[in-house]
Amino acid sequence: MDFQTYPSSFALAVLDAAAAKGVDQGGIVGKLGIATDVLQSEQGRISAKQLQEITQYVAIALNDESLGFLQQPMPVGSFRMMCLACLGAPNLREVIKRSQEFYGLFSESLPINHYEKDGKTYWTIDSGITSSDPKNYMIPAFFGALYRWSCWMINQKIVLDSVAFKSAKTDIPSDFQVLFSCPIKFSATENYLCFDTAYLDKDIVQNEASLKVFLRGGNAGLLAHPEDNDSYHFKVQGILRQAASALNIEDVAEQLHCSPETLRRKLKQEGTSVKQIKDGLRRDEAIYLLSRGNHSIEEVAAQVGFADSTAFFRAFKRWTGVTPRSYIQSTDEADH
Known part of the structure; x- marks a missing residue:
C-alpha cells in the first residue's frame, strides 16, 4: 500500500494561489478537514489523498487546472x-x-x-x-x-x-x-x-x-515518486517496505551488495540516512492511518512499531512539528 505524503507547503501554495483568485481558503480547509496547525507547521505533512482533494477542489472552484498560478486559466479538461x-x-x-x-x-x-x-x-x-x-x-x-x-x-x-x-x-x-x-x-x-x-x-x-487509467490519480498522482527511481534513497526505501522484520544498515547494505560504509556515503550524498528513511516510512504510514480516521492513536502507534503511545507521540511531534491528535481532530471536523 502506498503511504506517500507531501509537505504541507504544497497544499499552502495551492490554497494561497486560489485565495488570490477569490476562493475561500478557510472554507476549503474546513470542508476537507485539514487542521490549521498541520498546514502551518514547517515540517507538516499531508496525505496523498488530501493533496489530491485540495487540487481537485481548487481546480473545479476556479475552472482552472493551473490552480490559479497563471494569469490565463487552463479550463478543467x-x-x-x-x-x-x-x-x-x-x-x-x-x-x-x-x-x-x-x-x-x-x-x-x-x-x-x-x-x-x-x-x-x-x-x-x-x-x-x-x-x-x-x-x-x-x-x-x-x-x-x-x-x-x-x-x-x-x-x-x-x-x-x-x-x-x-x-x-x-x-x-x-x-x-x-x-x-x-x-x-x-x-x-x-x-x-x-x-x-x-x-x-x-x-x-x-x-x-x-x-x-493514467488520469485517475489526478494532479497529485503525477507527483508520486516513481517506482523505478534509481537513487539509493528509493532502493533502501523499497527494501525496508518489503522487510518482514526490522533491518539495520548492515542488513540493507548486504541486500544492495555493498558495504555499510559505502551505503552511508551514498545516502549522505543524497542528503539522507537509513534512520531518516525508516522514520519517513513510519511517519507517512502514521499520517495515512490517522488521516483516515479509522484508528486510534494507540492503534496507529502499535502498527508503525512503537511499544507505547507516549514514545510515538514524541516521535511524531519531532517528525512533523504537530501532534497525532491534530490529524484525528481534523478528521473529526471533516465529518461534521
Missing part, C-alpha cells in the same frame, strides 16, 4: 485534451512539439519550449509565474507532471541527465529534489529538463483506454 492530441503522434519528438503547440494557447502565462544541443534535449519553462508562486510549487510540479507523462507515453523510464531551476536550492522543497533521480542545478539561467535526444525517436504506445 485541458490536460486531458492535450494528452488526446498527442496520442496519435508517432514518437516523443512529435509529442513534445504538440504539447508546446497546445500550451502555446496559454503562452502569455506558461511559455514552454525545447531545443537540442550536443545530443541532449532541453525542455524549458519560463519562470514568469514566480511572482504568484512564492513557495516555488508550480514549475517543479509542472516539470514532474511532464516528466511522468512523457515516460508513460513511451512506456519507458527516461533517464534524466539533469534538471535545472532558476530558484535557489533552499527555495525548492526537498520532495521535488528527490522526484527526478538526477543531479539538480539551482540558481540556473533557465528552468529545464535535460535528457538524451535518442528518447525523442521512441514510439508512442498509449491509447485512449490507457489514458483513462
Whole structure:
C-alpha cells in the first residue's frame, strides 16, 4: 500500500494561489478537514489523498487546472485534451512539439519550449509565474507532471541527465529534489529538463483506454515518486517496505551488495540516512492511518512499531512539528 505524503507547503501554495483568485481558503480547509496547525507547521505533512482533494477542489472552484498560478486559466479538461492530441503522434519528438503547440494557447502565462544541443534535449519553462508562486510549487510540479507523462507515453523510464531551476536550492522543497533521480542545478539561467535526444525517436504506445487509467490519480498522482527511481534513497526505501522484520544498515547494505560504509556515503550524498528513511516510512504510514480516521492513536502507534503511545507521540511531534491528535481532530471536523 502506498503511504506517500507531501509537505504541507504544497497544499499552502495551492490554497494561497486560489485565495488570490477569490476562493475561500478557510472554507476549503474546513470542508476537507485539514487542521490549521498541520498546514502551518514547517515540517507538516499531508496525505496523498488530501493533496489530491485540495487540487481537485481548487481546480473545479476556479475552472482552472493551473490552480490559479497563471494569469490565463487552463479550463478543467485541458490536460486531458492535450494528452488526446498527442496520442496519435508517432514518437516523443512529435509529442513534445504538440504539447508546446497546445500550451502555446496559454503562452502569455506558461511559455514552454525545447531545443537540442550536443545530443541532449532541453525542455524549458519560463519562470514568469514566480511572482504568484512564492513557495516555488508550480514549475517543479509542472516539470514532474511532464516528466511522468512523457515516460508513460513511451512506456519507458527516461533517464534524466539533469534538471535545472532558476530558484535557489533552499527555495525548492526537498520532495521535488528527490522526484527526478538526477543531479539538480539551482540558481540556473533557465528552468529545464535535460535528457538524451535518442528518447525523442521512441514510439508512442498509449491509447485512449490507457489514458483513462493514467488520469485517475489526478494532479497529485503525477507527483508520486516513481517506482523505478534509481537513487539509493528509493532502493533502501523499497527494501525496508518489503522487510518482514526490522533491518539495520548492515542488513540493507548486504541486500544492495555493498558495504555499510559505502551505503552511508551514498545516502549522505543524497542528503539522507537509513534512520531518516525508516522514520519517513513510519511517519507517512502514521499520517495515512490517522488521516483516515479509522484508528486510534494507540492503534496507529502499535502498527508503525512503537511499544507505547507516549514514545510515538514524541516521535511524531519531532517528525512533523504537530501532534497525532491534530490529524484525528481534523478528521473529526471533516465529518461534521
